Amino acid sequence: MHVLVVHNRYASAQPSGENKVVDQEVALLRGAGHRVELFERRSDDISAMSLLGKAALPLLVPWNPAVRTELADRLRSERPDVVHIHNVFPLLSPAVLAACADAGVPAVATLHNYTQVCPPGTLQRAGLPCTECVGSGPLPAVRHGCYRSSRLATVPLAVSLSANRRRWWSGVERFFCISAAQRAVLVEAGMPAGRLAVKHNFVPEPGARRTGPGEHLLYLGRLAEAKGVRLLMAAWDRAAADGGVGVPLVIAGTGPLEGEVTAWAAGREDVRYAGLLDTAQCREAVARSVAVVAPSTWLEAFGLVVVEAMAAGVPAVAAGHGAFVELVDDGVSGLLHRPGDADALASALRRITADPVLGREMGQAARRRYEQDFSPAVGLEHLVEGYRAAIAGRAGDGDSPPPAGDGNTGSRRGRPRERDGGS
CATH class of the missing domain: 3.40.50.2000 (Glycogen Phosphorylase B;)
Known part of the structure; x- marks a missing residue:
């Protein structure tokens, strides 16, 4: 397969599990013989922006037209089989979905958190679980200043969630939920269940194994x-x-x-x-x-x-x-x-x-x-399975086949238990 991975890399000053997952999946696919290209932005680059560029950045969080044009042109020239979207905040924006539609390339998206239903993506406020925005709208998040404890900083995320909710739900052929617990929250919030499949993250062989009781x-x-x-x-x-x-x-x-x-x-x-x-x-x-x-x-x-x-x-x-x-x-x-x-x-x-x-x-x-x-072999199987489902869904005019059962294409132990403190 020819895959184009879309990702806004988190700042390198602090470790990012999401960056790690993206890098590991790219290496896994390439190791299996697939052609994988990257369309990236880096949050590290924000520090080098002019004052005007930094001031304008919040306006581009909900929609970045330059990204749409650039990505659409690249998709038309390279013609990948599928686009795999990870993080689009803050430099890419959901405009990447329009670019995929412009070029007629099916898209899948890994949901690494809860940004589809919660502006900061954590389902937490003031150190406690919170689902006030789930199934409704993001105004409570603005009122409470849930992102960085700032109402002003929360506004672009809330606007993006409101303005692009339906675009996400209709523009992505297959969402990869990274746990059944996450999928249950998103289905409850109204996301299209037939497009939500559980695909746990895999972990490479560590090379170091415990040999004693531990220290x-x-x-x-x-x-x-x-x-x-x-x-x-x-x-x-x-x-x-x-x-x-x-x-x-x-x-x-x-x-x-x-x-x-x-x-x-x-x-x-x-x-x-x-x-x-x-x-x-x-x-x-x-x-x-x-x-x-x-x-x-x-x-x-x-x-x-x-x-x-x-x-x-x-x-x-x-x-x-x-x-x-x-x-x-x-x-x-x-x-x-x-x-x-x-x-x-x-x-x-x-x-x-x-x-x-x-x-x-x-x-x-x-x-x-x-x-x-959670081994690489299992991870590769589920990743390619999701890509094929997305390609088949686009070929069938966007009606991708729903996953069997609860949408779990990952672990055979994926039935979620009751969520604690989720309201």
């Missing part, structure tokens, strides 16, 4: 409220007050709470803040873990770090909501804790470290689950 518990990710960093610190303090868990906590990453994490970890023997790690260091840190901790307070649409742990034969301790309930088989391949509950998280951390035999068995189960549902 530490690991938090690896963005240091932000929504990721449960403050919850983890509170749970760790409670566990420490009760005698500790027997192994140190390693926190790796960067983000808005970096200063707070650094101050909290300073002078402690049971906590180490490792800062931002490169890819090889991340894999090594995971492989040396008793468990990876993912205490997110928002409804994660996937949870890449959990699957990266699975690939290394390492269990996870994760919040029991969102996509985690379909990634982690509680008590078998890891542990789930009550979302937002520091005591429940502390209890899970004590349990996972207290029994090395249980930890080993959970790690083995996690690795088996990875091989079954």
